[in-house]
Amino acid sequence: MxxxxxxxxxxxxxxxxxxxxxxxxxxxxxxxxxxxxxxCNRQTPHSHNFVTHDGKIPSEISKLAKEDxxxxxxxxxxxxxxxxxxKTTEGFEIETSSGEKFHANKLVLASGVKDVMxxxxxxxxxxxxxxxxxxxxxxxxxxxxxxxxxxxxDMAYEFSKLIFNLTKDLTLFTNGKxxxxxxxxxxxxxxxxxLNEDEIKEIKHENGSIQKIVFKNGKEVPLKALYxxxxxxxxLNISGDLGCxxxxxxxxxxxxxxxTNVPGVFACGDNVTxxxxxANAVAQGNFAGAVVNKELADEEF
Numbered sequence: 047m048x049x050x051x052x053x054x055x056x057x058x059x060x061x062x063x064x065x066x067x068x069x070x071x072x073x074x075x076x077x078x079x080x081x082x083x084x085x086c087n088r089q090t091p092h093s094h095n096f097v098t099h100d101g102k103i104p105s106e107i108s109k110l111a112k113e114d115x116x117x118x119x120x121x122x123x124x125x126x127x128x129x130x131x132x133k134t135t136e137g138f139e140i141e142t143s144s145g146e147k148f149h150a151n152k153l154v155l156a157s158g159v160k161d162v163m164x165x166x167x168x169x170x171x172x173x174x175x176x177x178x179x180x181x182x183x184x185x186x187x188x189x190x191x192x193x194x195x196x197x198x199x200d201m202a203y204e205f206s207k208l209i210f211n212l213t214k215d216l217t218l219f220t221n222g223k224x225x226x227x228x229x230x231x232x233x234x235x236x237x238x239x240x241l242n243e244d245e246i247k248e249i250k251h252e253n254g255s256i257q258k259i260v261f262k263n264g265k266e267v268p269l270k271a272l273y274x275x276x277x278x279x280x281x282l283n284i285s286g287d288l289g290c291x292x293x294x295x296x297x298x299x300x301x302x303x304x305x306t307n308v309p310g311v312f313a314c315g316d317n318v319t320x321x322x323x324x325a326n327a328v329a330q331g332n333f334a335g336a337v338v339n340k341e342l343a344d345e346e347f
Contacts, residue, residue, distance in 0.1 A: 069335025071118030
């Protein structure tokens with residue numbers, strides 16, 4: 047790529063990054079979108095709760111989105127992994143795994159997050175298929191089925207409320223001693239939600255479709271779906287390289303304009319919110335792109 051200087055570099059070319067790229071491309075901004083083609087939902091068979099795209103394969107949505115963005119001649123793409131981000135006196139320098147360096151006045155972080163899988167055989171293979179994270183994205187498809195929740199504490203209790211609306215055949219697996227309050231445990235009993243504190247040995251499945259949970263004590267519980275809240279990591283060394291602040295939950299801290307604490311750096315998508323959905327990512331990216339363009343316009347006028 048001959049041109050190394052851009053108005054805006056977007057790190058991450060999935061739904062949020064592409065949406066930001068479209069806003070900026072339509073504003074005639076010179077944009078580079080850097081993406082390594084490894085979205086966090088690449089194992090998920092279908093995406094839901096996004097009007098006009100409900101039930102489509104996630105990769106199909108991103109393919110259509112990229113085709114739309116490619117129509118704007120000022121937007122370029124680079125298939126690579128970002129390994130370093132540096133703030134300079136003139137803007138930002140981005141280095142990729144191939145050693146290429148690019149420069150931009152503004153930076154949009156749409157880099158998503160990386161889920162940290164628990165050490166449970168079968169979990170990773172089922173993640174996004176029958177072990178799911180979001181009732182809004184996947185709950186309708188497993189409504190009224192034999193369902194489990196893998197969580198503990200307050201998060202488990204609050205999650206149980208949401209899932210209970212979708213199925214009454216529900217078990218909460220804490221994978222060890224529950225740290226729920228007596229009041230929470232009593233409320234679960236009143237709603238006939240089973241509390242299982244046995245430690246999990248493995249998840250039996252067929253091509254990612256969960257069959258049953260096997261416990262270390264030899265017991266087994268058949269399941270159709272399992273909701274799970276697991277830890278995540280930022281895909282980029284945001285706080286170390288750029289100095290962006292993170293929230294207590296580990297998300298990039300942004301204001302109402304998708305701005306981080308670092309001037310010129312914006313963030314949108316899964317890396318800033320617990321509401322991880324395609325529709326939300328698209329909306330945030332669209333808005334972030336518009337805000338970046340407005341900031342550039344203010345500076346240039």
